[in-house]
Amino acid sequence: MLKVIGIGDNVVDKYEHTQTMYPGGNALNFAVYANRLGAEAAFLGAFGTDAEAKHVQSSIKEIGLDVSRSKVYEGENGCARVTLVDGDRVFLGSNRCGVLREYGLNLTEEDYSYIRTFDLVHTGLYGFAEEELLRIKTLGVPIGFDFSSDFTQEQVNQIAPRIDFAYYSCSHLKLDDTLNLMKKSIGLGCKLVICTLGEKGALLFDGEKFYMQEPKLVKAVDTMGAGDSFITSFIIEYMSRNKKGIGGKETVIKESLKIASEFSSSQCLVDGSFGFGKIYGTI
Known part of the structure; x- marks a missing residue:
């Protein structure tokens, strides 16, 4: 069984x-989706002490994730304001990850020893873990990093050499710009690059060949988590097959992309990132 950990943000x-x-x-989201896909999954982040934090923690407990190394800081948990327009989620504002942004992860030697036991680390631009990447890389655990859509070229230049798998949301970019970004990321040291393209699907580049994955279109209830679920499903399937020695390189990539597309489509039929909705003021 693959053992993976999401490090960084919860909201x-x-x-x-x-x-x-x-x-x-x-x-x-990565940790929850990985758990649902059959991996042994953990989350290491920072929780606040407000009602919002308590709701996230109770949901995680029900799911069964290991959060034993996570921090708790006095103050606001990460929080974002959202609405839906024809099933597409639209962000209205946030507190920029609350206590995580304010206090950081502050990883200890015990945390690094814990992280070393995993097969894959996942973090991202909102995880405030950039300063930890060099140390994590020395542990020999592969790292996946989600740049989201509002990355800068400076961030790409700084982060890509420290990671193995780069993920970008590129529906706002022209195709040539997307392809150049993928080539650049490989040139900086990444082994695989995935760019999600919204309703156009996704592109993958392994340094030798580009792969296109068409989306499995559904009438979306909520697109929250669609990109996260695609990335999680792909990398779990890809690494699991490689760990077991199942299939050749191209076959593994194509089959993993197909499975990811199906999982992501099913996610669009779920309210929120993974359910567990609660009316304000009742917690």
Whole structure:
């Protein structure tokens, strides 16, 4: 069984049009989706001490994730304000990850020893873990990093040499710019690059060949977590097959992309990132 960990952000997404909040955040989403896909998954992040944090923690406990190394700081948990327009999630604002941004991860030697036991680390631009990447890389554990959509070229130049798998949201970019970004990331040391393209699907580049994955279109209830679920499903399937020695390189990539597309489509039928909605004021 693959053993993976999401390091960084957790939030509550507050849906203002329904006054309902859902747990989420890139690193936490990764861990939850990996758990649902059969991996042994953990989350290491920072929780606040407010009602929002308690809701996220109770949801995680019910799911069964290991969060034993996570921090708790006095203050606000990460929180984002959201609405839906024809099923597409639209962000209205946030507290920029709350206590995680304010206090950081502050990883200890015990934390690094713990991280060393995993097969894969996942973090991202909102995980505030960039300063930890060099140390994590020395542990010999592969690292996947989600740059989201609002990355800068400076961040790509700084982070890509420290990671193994780069993920970008590129529906806002021209195709040539997307392809150049993928080539650049490989040139900086990444082994695989995935660019999600919204309703156009996804592109993958392994340094030798580009792979296109068409989306499995559904009438979306909520697109929150669609990209996170695609990336998680792909990398879990890809690494699991490689660990077991199943199939050749191209076959593994193509089959993993197909499975990821199906999982991501199913995610679009779920409220929030992974459910667990709660009306404001009742917690």
